[in-house]
Amino acid sequence: MPTEVIEAVLIAGDGIGPEVTAAACEVMQAAGAPIKWLSMPAGVGAVATHGDVLPEMTLAELRRVGVGLKGPVGTPIGGGFRSVNVSLRKALDLYAAVRPVRNLPGVKTRYENVDLVIFRENTEGLYTGIENQVAPGVVTSMKVATETACTRIAESAFEYCVHRNRKKVSVFHKANIMKLTDGLFLRCAKAVHDAKYPQIGYEEIIIDNACMQLVRDPSRYDVLLMENLYGDLVSDLCAGLVGGLGVVPGANIGRDCAVFEAVHGSAPDIAGKGLANPLACLMSGVMMLNFLAEKHHSQPCRIAAERIKGAYDHVLAEGKIRTRDLGGSATTDEFTTALISSL
Numbered sequence: 202m203p204t205e206v207i208e209a210v211l212i213a214g215d216g217i218g219p220e221v222t223a224a225a226c227e228v229m230q231a232a233g234a235p236i237k238w239l240s241m242p243a244g245v246g247a248v249a250t251h252g253d254v255l256p257e258m259t260l261a262e263l264r265r266v267g268v269g270l271k272g273p274v275g276t277p278i279g280g281g282f283r284s285v286n287v288s289l290r291k292a293l294d295l296y297a298a299v300r301p302v303r304n305l306p307g308v309k310t311r312y313e314n315v316d317l318v319i320f321r322e323n324t325e326g327l328y329t330g331i332e333n334q335v336a337p338g339v340v341t342s343m344k345v346a347t348e349t350a351c352t353r354i355a356e357s358a359f360e361y362c363v364h365r366n367r368k369k370v371s372v373f374h375k376a377n378i379m380k381l382t383d384g385l386f387l388r389c390a391k392a393v394h395d396a397k398y399p400q401i402g403y404e405e406i407i408i409d410n411a412c413m414q415l416v417r418d419p420s421r422y423d424v425l426l427m428e429n430l431y432g433d434l435v436s437d438l439c440a441g442l443v444g445g446l447g448v449v450p451g452a453n454i455g456r457d458c459a460v461f462e463a464v465h466g467s468a469p470d471i472a473g474k475g476l477a478n479p480l481a482c483l484m485s486g487v488m489m490l491n492f493l494a495e496k497h498h499s500q501p502c503r504i505a506a507e508r509i510k511g512a513y514d515h516v517l518a519e520g521k522i523r524t525r526d527l528g529g530s531a532t533t534d535e536f537t538t539a540l541i542s543s544l
């Protein structure tokens with residue numbers, strides 16, 4: 202039994218959330234991760250049990266322990282309550298979404314040598330959801346950008362480059378059309394680069410061209426920096442380069458709290474069928490362990506993270522047991538068992 206125990210909030214979420222978070226926790230426990238999970242409600246399921254999609258007690262626990270692993274939550278389309286993800290990120294000021302996108306051993310795609318990290322501004326842009334009906338048949342949506350938020354996400358991206366030996370930041374934008382908002386985003390990114398990180402490569406690319414370049418040759422990119430909505434879209438595009446949404450993890454990082462979660466949504470089409478790939482959630486758990494290893498100088502977290510990464514690299518490279526999204530026929534449970542056997 203590990204002597205050191207670190208508390209972390211666990212949000213199972215909706216759809217495939219309970220399946221993938223259970224699998225991730227099982228593997229993390231088997232790998233000796235010294236985590237005491239505090240299960241907290243959020244999402245559509247929390248309305249029935251706690252009368253709220255994002256109960257205050259969940260936010261309070263996250264504020265107290267400062268770290269969590271979260272499954273996806275459902276969001277109604279074209280009406281209904283505000284996205285829980287948006288509310289959570291706003292409430293805890295989790296301003297940086299960090300999403301590493303890499304080729305995995307044995308997972309063949311059209312591309313090789315993909316090794317990108319997306320930095321998505323997580324608190325403003327069109328995601329503020331400020332919309333108005335100005336006249337019958339005429340609606341508007343307000344895109345918000347502040348110097349503070351644009352500057353701190355740029356700082357995060359460049360600081361990451363320094364720590365992880367990354368060479369270049371590419372800023373995706375549409376400042377030719379959104380001259381004020383995307384213009385501010387660009388100006389802040391360039392100011393941060395020029396003042397503090399001149400040794401890191403820097404480029405600005407109009408996002409439509411950037412997407413074309415991404416699908417033509419993703420290996421030309423290193424760290425990608427962009428505002429909220431572009432980050433959402435480009436994350437799914439990038440997932441498609443390396444095998445899909447089942448293999449891309451993520452972190453939402455603020456000054457006082459960090460919540461780790463896969464890029465994918467609640468996937469209602471496969472929920473409850475044992476078909477979900479738990480890897481993206483597990484990889485998010487590995488990011489959490491590495492974050493804790495740094496924050497608490499926790500050797501057990503570091504070792505558990507390495508063991509889990511070794512296990513999934515091995516199982517994927519072997520190629521015998523895979524979930525359906527990666528061309529296999531294994532269930533979530535069968536894949537989880539294979540990972541645990543390979544630890």
Ligand code: ATP
Pocket residue numbers: 217221273274276437446447464465466467468469470471476477478479481526
């Ligand atoms: P959101 O808007 O909430 O991010 P989304 O519209 O991007 O959601 P997802 O729920 O992520 O949609 O699902 C998109 C597709 O990818 C669906 O067909 C879903 O089944 C598939 N998918 C997503 N996550 C996984 C997973 N972990 N394993 C297997 N398939 C997945």
